[in-house]
Amino acid sequence: MTISVPQALPVSLADIQQAHSRIREHIVHTPLMESETLNALLKARVLVKAETLQKTGAFKFRGACNRALQLSDAQRKGGIVAWSSGNHALAIAAVSNRLGIPATIIMPEDAPKAKIEGARYYGATVRLYDRIKEDRETIGAEIAAKNGAVIVPPYDDPYIMAGQGTVGLEIIQQASDAGAKLDAVIAACSGGGLIAGTAIAIKGTSPDTLVYASEPAGFDELARSLKSGQPESNPPGATSICDSLQVARPGKLTFEVNKALLAGSLVVTDDEVRQAMKAAYQHLKLVVEPGGAVPLAALLSGKLEVAGKTVAIVLSGGNVDTPVFIQALNA
Amino acid sequence: MTISVPQALPVSLADIQQAHSRIREHIVHTPLMESETLNALLKARVLVKAETLQKTGAFKFRGACNRALQLSDAQRKGGIVAWSSGNHALAIAAVSNRLGIPATIIMPEDAPKAKIEGARYYGATVRLYDRIKEDRETIGAEIAAKNGAVIVPPYDDPYIMAGQGTVGLEIIQQASDAGAKLDAVIAACSGGGLIAGTAIAIKGTSPDTLVYASEPAGFDELARSLKSGQPESNPPGATSICDSLQVARPGKLTFEVNKALLAGSLVVTDDEVRQAMKAAYQHLKLVVEPGGAVPLAALLSGKLEVAGKTVAIVLSGGNVDTPVFIQALNA
Numbered sequence: 001m002t003i004s005v006p007q008a009l010p011v012s013l014a015d016i017q018q019a020h021s022r023i024r025e026h027i028v029h030t031p032l033m034e035s036e037t038l039n040a041l042l043k044a045r046v047l048v049k050a051e052t053l054q055k056t057g058a059f060k061f062r063g064a065c066n067r068a069l070q071l072s073d074a075q076r077k078g079g080i081v082a083w084s085s086g087n088h089a090l091a092i093a094a095v096s097n098r099l100g101i102p103a104t105i106i107m108p109e110d111a112p113k114a115k116i117e118g119a120r121y122y123g124a125t126v127r128l129y130d131r132i133k134e135d136r137e138t139i140g141a142e143i144a145a146k147n148g149a150v151i152v153p154p155y156d157d158p159y160i161m162a163g164q165g166t167v168g169l170e171i172i173q174q175a176s177d178a179g180a181k182l183d184a185v186i187a188a189c190s191g192g193g194l195i196a197g198t199a200i201a202i203k204g205t206s207p208d209t210l211v212y213a214s215e216p217a218g219f220d221e222l223a224r225s226l227k228s229g230q231p232e233s234n235p236p237g238a239t240s241i242c243d244s245l246q247v248a249r250p251g252k253l254t255f256e257v258n259k260a261l262l263a264g265s266l267v268v269t270d271d272e273v274r275q276a277m278k279a280a281y282q283h284l285k286l287v288v289e290p291g292g293a294v295p296l297a298a299l300l301s302g303k304l305e306v307a308g309k310t311v312a313i314v315l316s317g318g319n320v321d322t323p324v325f326i327q328a329l330n331a
Numbered sequence: 332m333t334i335s336v337p338q339a340l341p342v343s344l345a346d347i348q349q350a351h352s353r354i355r356e357h358i359v360h361t362p363l364m365e366s367e368t369l370n371a372l373l374k375a376r377v378l379v380k381a382e383t384l385q386k387t388g389a390f391k392f393r394g395a396c397n398r399a400l401q402l403s404d405a406q407r408k409g410g411i412v413a414w415s416s417g418n419h420a421l422a423i424a425a426v427s428n429r430l431g432i433p434a435t436i437i438m439p440e441d442a443p444k445a446k447i448e449g450a451r452y453y454g455a456t457v458r459l460y461d462r463i464k465e466d467r468e469t470i471g472a473e474i475a476a477k478n479g480a481v482i483v484p485p486y487d488d489p490y491i492m493a494g495q496g497t498v499g500l501e502i503i504q505q506a507s508d509a510g511a512k513l514d515a516v517i518a519a520c521s522g523g524g525l526i527a528g529t530a531i532a533i534k535g536t537s538p539d540t541l542v543y544a545s546e547p548a549g550f551d552e553l554a555r556s557l558k559s560g561q562p563e564s565n566p567p568g569a570t571s572i573c574d575s576l577q578v579a580r581p582g583k584l585t586f587e588v589n590k591a592l593l594a595g596s597l598v599v600t601d602d603e604v605r606q607a608m609k610a611a612y613q614h615l616k617l618v619v620e621p622g623g624a625v626p627l628a629a630l631l632s633g634k635l636e637v638a639g640k641t642v643a644i645v646l647s648g649g650n651v652d653t654p655v656f657i658q659a660l661n662a
Binding site: 284326 | 359362367368371383386425452612615617618653656657660
């Protein structure tokens with residue numbers, strides 16, 4: 001399925017290439033790994049982009065870095081405001097620390113303690129809020145107005161999408177270095193910044209490669225939105241061990257891109273995610289968080305026919321609570 | 332402590348450079364990682380060579396590859412014989428499989444099941460033996476004579492030492508790329524092939540860098556041998572969770588090198604090793620086996636004063652039984 005990248009999308013291949021030049025010296029150029037035993041298991045050539053080894057343990061550092069580096073001197077003084085219960089918080093805190101920018105992160109009171117401590121470790125001011133009684137966007141807008149700070153959203157932003165897209169750009173280059181021509185690329189989808197940016201990078205440089213999202217059951221808004229052709233919400237009350245992949249509905253800008261470029265979204269269960277975390281531990285010696293393991297879960301559970309093909313997957317993060325990780329090893 | 336590499340050692344820097352050219356296309360060029368949180372914890376710049384991500388999950392693939400590639404066509408037909416209960420077995424099996432060489436691995440009946448299955452997975456013939464009643468070297472010599480096979484020892488061999496030394500060569504290059512000048516390098520020691528090869532590579536290119544071995548208590552033969560100036564044996568009956576670091580006494584060739592080049596050997600306890608495995612999981616998102624974690628254990632337990640310095644450590648392998656790994660995460 002050859003799909004060219006339409007001119008009208010909110011982010012272009014050139015935006016991603018420029019983002020890569022901008023952030024290159026700040027990020028980890030993560031390896032594209034390959035395991036003979038994993039290849040044999042899947043009867044395919046599987047190339048694994050280990051973003052678990054990125055700074056702060058997730059791809060989110062790329063987008064945050066691309067945004068922060070484009071703030072003016074005046075904006076830097078006013079600082080950054082962001083809201084997140086997880087990896088975006090850590091990324092914003094670490095980038096701000098690196099560039100000497102004050103940062104305020106709005107986090108739910110019940111966010112994982114390790115994530116709250118992580119943001120504070122990097123010197124960010126953490127404003128905890130009550131998820132029932134307060135609205136984080138209202139709090140964020142108030143802080144931004146008061147401090148003259150810039151709000152950096154987690155995904156629905158061209159700078160963020162371009163930064164995350166550098167994952168795709170590196171995959172294409174590293175696959176070429178390894179003598180591989182990619183039949184397909186799979187990355188996780190929550191708000192959709194990673195998969196949208198990656199799709200633009202892949203489709204812009206290798207139009208014949210199919211790009212798939214992957215999502216946990218219960219939070220498969222993209223799979224359903226791609227089928228209906230319009231943004232669909234997730235049902236209330238759904239649960240998943242993939243704490244980093246839980247949004248209410250697709251992003252506006254990201255869905256515009258994903259609708260135009262994706263071949264589909266592969267939906268996996270919690271049990272399939274645990275098996276994938278265990279396989280990454282065993283075959284790749286990598287610690288992967290539930291949300292980071294969904295593309296591998298999709299392959300191992302046969303959601304995509306890959307026998308004889310070459311497929312790249314993104315393992316997008318490794319920030320997992322230890323009891324959850326141990327549960328996966330015992331699965 | 333500036334130490335030049337004596338001319339008379341069994342392996343030269345040139346041997347290691349040639350080994351690197353020879354094996355480069357077959358091995359993983361593993362990353363030299365850095366964690367801001369680990370740096371902060373140790374008040375030092377710590378560069379981590381992740382050989383856990385090497386083929387078969389350990390540095391052993393390098394030496395095995397360097398040896399196998401230098402067999403003549405006639406020798407390749409006769410095949411390879413090796414003995415090992417662990418990572419050398421996997422490395423020989425995988426390299427032989429890759430190069431189409433028949434391999435026989437002599438393994439103790441009580442070796443970890445995963446290692447025996449791993450060697451068989453790569454097509455090696457596994458000959459199990461009784462550790463009490465049989466002698467593996469006698470069995471190996473018989474098979475070699477019968478098949479016309481070449482015996483590939485795990486460490487006391489110039490080809491193997493040169494292959495493992497490519498770890499050191501890559502560290503120097505990658506540290507330089509990262510703008511780091513190394514004050515010290517630490518790698519684990521069992522038979523001593525890795526640390527000897529690494530020391531030659533480091534001292535040959537950066538004479539002012541101190542090179543330390545690291546060993547588990549009870550199997551600290553090198554620490555004691557370096558002190559007495561002659562090869563010392565380990566006491567019988569010692570135990571350690573570091574299954575991959577248990578030899579009776581230093582290798583002959585490796586001790587010759589280590590005696591000439593090392594600044595010392597840092598000895599750690601099982602508890603310190605577990606804390607290091609947990610820290611690698613937490614800060615680096617890497618799965619490290621007990622024996623692979625000893626250099627990090629030495630740093631975290633303060634066996635070397637590193638505040639304000641730049642230190643590279645080798646995490647040499649990631650082949651760990653899951654109950655042992657879980658025990659470390661709960662430590």
